[in-house]
Amino acid sequence: MDEDAGGEGFSSAPIKSATKRRLISPECVERSKIKMTFIKNKRGLFKDHHALYEDLSKKEYPVLINSSSSQPGNKVPMDLLKINKALKHVQGVQYVKAAGNYFTKVYFGCARDANAFLQNKDLMESNNWSSKIPYDSIESQGIIRAPVELSEESLLVNLKASCTILGVKRFFKKQQDGCDKPLQTVLVTFLASAHPDHVTYEHIWMPVSEYIRPVLQCFKCYKFGHASGACKATQICSTCSGNHFYKECSTPNNFKCSNCSGPHSAVSYSCSVKAAKVSEVKNRIMGKQTTYAAILKNQPLEINKNSKTLSNLPVSAKTPQDES
Numbered sequence: 001m002d003e004d005a006g007g008e009g010f011s012s013a014p015i016k017s018a019t020k021r022r023l024i025s026p027e028c029v030e031r032s033k034i035k036m037t038f039i040k041n042k043r044g045l046f047k048d049h050h051a052l053y054e055d056l057s058k059k060e061y062p063v064l065i066n067s068s069s070s071q072p073g074n075k076v077p078m079d080l081l082k083i084n085k086a087l088k089h090v091q092g093v094q095y096v097k098a099a100g101n102y103f104t105k106v107y108f109g110c111a112r113d114a115n116a117f118l119q120n121k122d123l124m125e126s127n128n129w130s131s132k133i134p135y136d137s138i139e140s141q142g143i144i145r146a147p148v149e150l151s152e153e154s155l156l157v158n159l160k161a162s163c164t165i166l167g168v169k170r171f172f173k174k175q176q177d178g179c180d181k182p183l184q185t186v187l188v189t190f191l192a193s194a195h196p197d198h199v200t201y202e203h204i205w206m207p208v209s210e211y212i213r214p215v216l217q218c219f220k221c222y223k224f225g226h227a228s229g230a231c232k233a234t235q236i237c238s239t240c241s242g243n244h245f246y247k248e249c250s251t252p253n254n255f256k257c258s259n260c261s262g263p264h265s266a267v268s269y270s271c272s273v274k275a276a277k278v279s280e281v282k283n284r285i286m287g288k289q290t291t292y293a294a295i296l297k298n299q300p301l302e303i304n305k306n307s308k309t310l311s312n313l314p315v316s317a318k319t320p321q322d323e324s
């Protein structure tokens with residue numbers, strides 16, 4: 001991919017114009033004197049990095065393949081029988097497994113065979129496949145706090161760590177006026193199974209802390225743990241909990257939460273059910289064995305009072321990694 005193609009990656013991304021201008025600013029790239037192409041997707045800004053396996057101690061080495069369509073955005077389902085046949089003469093294949101409708105995981109017993117497969121251009125082209133290592137096999141993520149003046153691009157070019165940095169994503173906060181305000185919080189993705197304890201930006205030392213995944217809340221039924229795309233329930237109103245979309249609500253000032261029947265919206269942080277879910281995720285990260293049921297049973301009032309501190313955690317309808 002050349003530099004222009006990388007630039008196109010930015011403009012197609014749904015980002016606010018001010019941010020976009022900052023991102024495509026050519027000075028950052030020139031200053032660094034490094035030719036890099038970047039890909040902007042919902043996981044953040046990523047280096048166009050075709051990673052190969054480096055860790056040789058694993059039991060198995062999965063490679064994710066999918067059919068590349070001639071029209072971008074048009075997904076092609078994978079045919080396991082066809083794949084099975086095409087892999088007949090590929091060395092080291094242990095087994096193949098469907099990963100959703102559009103992806104297949106090919107498992108290898110050693111890194112050398114997996115890497116040879118990843119680099120086998122002829123095989124990829126003749127079958128119209130693209131291949132990559134699944135994110136969860138080689139990546140880890142951590143949070144840094146970086147001045148808002150630094151663009152994602154300049155962070156990606158200048159951040160250094162003990163392992164390769166693959167991508168960065170700055171978090172934004174929606175304001176009353178609808179504008180996104182950049183936060184100091186930046187999610188960094190590393191090419192390592194565990195994140196390093198710090199990164200540096202030129203002479204600035206930045207500690208890396210644990211990334212607590214957002215609580216997933218469905219925008220259809222407003223329950224937790226799944227996204228609306230996968231929801232088979234009927235549409236519920238986040239305001240009154242009736243069976244309609246919230247924009248069509250006839251009582252927009254009368255709140256009744258569908259999760260706890262309390263006088264607030266189903267997405268509100270003052271909801272004890274939501275606060276308990278957030279707390280559960282937080283405790284899981286900290287290694288505590290607190291269940292959602294126990295939290296609700298023992299201290300629903302405390303959670304309500306503390307909902308302000310809990311609301312520091314990001315909550316969204318989708319995680320940055322809901323693609324595989």
Ligand SMILES: [Zn+2]
Nearest residue numbers: 218220221231
């Ligand atoms: Zn749902």
Ligand SMILES: [Zn+2]
Nearest residue numbers: 237240242249
């Ligand atoms: Zn309603």
Ligand SMILES: [Zn+2]
Nearest residue numbers: 257260262271
């Ligand atoms: Zn509630």
